[in-house]
Amino acid sequence: MLMLRSALLSTLLLMSSALYAHHDGTHHELSDGEAPAIEVTQPWIRATPPGAGAGGGFITLTNHGNADDTLIGATTSITDRVELHTMEMDGDVMRMAPLPGGIEIPAGESVTLAPGGLHLMFMELSSPIVEGQPIPITLEFQYAESIVAELQVVPVGASPESVGSHADHHADHHKEHHEEHGHMAH
Ligand SMILES: [Cu+2]
Secondary structure (H helix, E strand, O other), X not given: OHHHHHHHHHHHHHHHHHHHHHHHHHOOOOOOOOOOOEXXXXXXXXXXXXXOOOEEEEEEEXXXXXXXXXXXXXXXXXXXXXXXXXXXXXXXXXXXXXXXXXXXXXXXXXXXXXXXXXXXXXEOOOOOOOOOOOEXXXXXXXXXXXXXXXXXXXXXXXXXXXXXXXXXHHHHHHHHHHHHHHHHHO
């Protein structure tokens, strides 16, 4: 744990210097008529098991504008430490990797943060993330105004899709049961 923390710390330091370099190197003013327009959809996060110090948040960002933008960070009331991460293969081991340059959202495209790939990393959690208690976040972009969103909390290990299909399954099952019951009554 101690090793993990110091690795994360040095990663963070590397990240902030790289972030500044990125901004100094590529920041430019948008021309007249050029503007990103970011829409946030399906923000979610999994509940964390007791003792977990971190959790990954997921979201879809769509840029309806005519200029590329970059998600450069996020803030929340539950921790001071939110990072932008991706997953990459290190040999045959999947590891998280910070994204010093942020996450680019090209004009006219959608970028989905999802398990196994891009994610918001909430670190140093002082209390668990609990189902039914949405997490407020503010997303910060290179150009667009910050966007406030709420991550819906799904059960440990679930995803919105599996929660949805579980609900559908329940509905079907209920219907079948109902029909069987009806047959039996006849
Ligand atoms: Cu991560």
